[in-house]
Amino acid sequence: MILPENERRLFFHLYFRLLLYVNKKYRLYNVDSIEALKRLREGVLDIRNKLYDGPKVIQEFVRENPYGLSKEELGIVSNWRHFVRGEFVLFKCLKKYAIFLDIGEPPKAYGVLALSEPFSEIGLPIPTFVETVLLPFKGKIIFDGIMTTYPVILGPNIKRELGDLYRQAKSMFGIITSLPFTGKAKMSDEEKLRLYLRTKRSRMIHAEEIEELIRKNPRLLDTYHQEMGKIAARKYKRELRNKG
Structure with a gap:
């Protein structure tokens, strides 16, 4: 559940150089080395936020390659735009x-x-x-x-x-488990309806989608009544238990 040590070292090797580049570019703090950057502590958060507020700086870093990184290393950094x-x-x-x-x-x-x-x-x-x-x-x-x-x-x-x-x-x-994620949901309309009906919050959020699914396929009305009946039954059982 953690990165192997060699990959962890590689990540920090690249990430601190990117942060140092961002700091120099925007003149945020008076530091000019990785060691000084690490001592900033809370300042690192400011630099990191600046990085993600304007992520085009990632590609600028890759183009300039100020630290002479390898092609593979530049590819890793470039992917961080995702x-x-x-x-x-x-x-x-x-x-x-x-x-x-x-x-x-x-x-x-x-x-x-x-x-x-x-x-x-x-x-x-x-x-x-x-x-x-x-x-x-x-x-x-x-x-x-x-x-x-x-x-x-x-x-x-x-x-x-x-x-x-x-x-x-x-x-x-x-x-x-990988980025960028470009997949699309693959579910039948019946599966979508069952998911949308599962919780009160979901029913509120997806009220329009629920209505549209049933409008497109009136046969889903049976599914709707089945699911709502199950919900009502569970609620009734809870009320009975609470009454003792």
């Missing part, structure tokens, strides 16, 4: 990678490798909300080493909704 930046749910840790869940529309599940320490050992409650940047690296997805966490306690209802979103993401796209 980064994914945003908020994710660090949803679960598997043997091969951790699942970073993008709960946008549609949801996507990324299989992400840690750099030095497994995500399961960094002291965060899982699942938890994080903000980071995902990068392609030698056919895998890693994060850029900087992660903002949020002190949010997730209750059982939220965890249940996240589980539904994870299953929806897996059904639509599988686990995404």
Whole structure:
């Protein structure tokens, strides 16, 4: 679930040089070496944000090649223009990678490798909300080493909704393990309808899509009533249990 040591060293070798280039280009801090850059600590975050605010600088770095990198190394850096930046749910840790869940529309599940320490050992409650940047690296997805966490306690209802979103993401796209991801969801209309109806949140978000699916194929009305009947039955059972 972490990068091999030789790949980890290669990543930092390239990434710190890119950050140093960005710093010099935009004159953010008075540093001119990798060692001085590492000592900036919080300043590194400013440089990193500048990089992703204007990602064309990645291709400028590749064209200029100020550090005499090899063709293979330049290819790795060039691929970083396909980064994914945003908020994710660090949803679960598997043997091969951790699942970073993008709960946008549609949801996507990324299989992400840690750099030095497994995500399961960094002291965060899982699942938890994080903000980071995902990068392609030698056919895998890693994060850029900087992660903002949020002190949010997730209750059982939220965890249940996240589980539904994870299953929806897996059904639509599988686990995404490389970038850029250009795949399209391959689902029948009936499968889409069942996914859209799964949770209250999903039904609200996809209300128009649900209506359109049934309009296009009236036979799906039977599926709609079946699923809503199951939902009503589960709700009724919960109410009975709560009443004792």
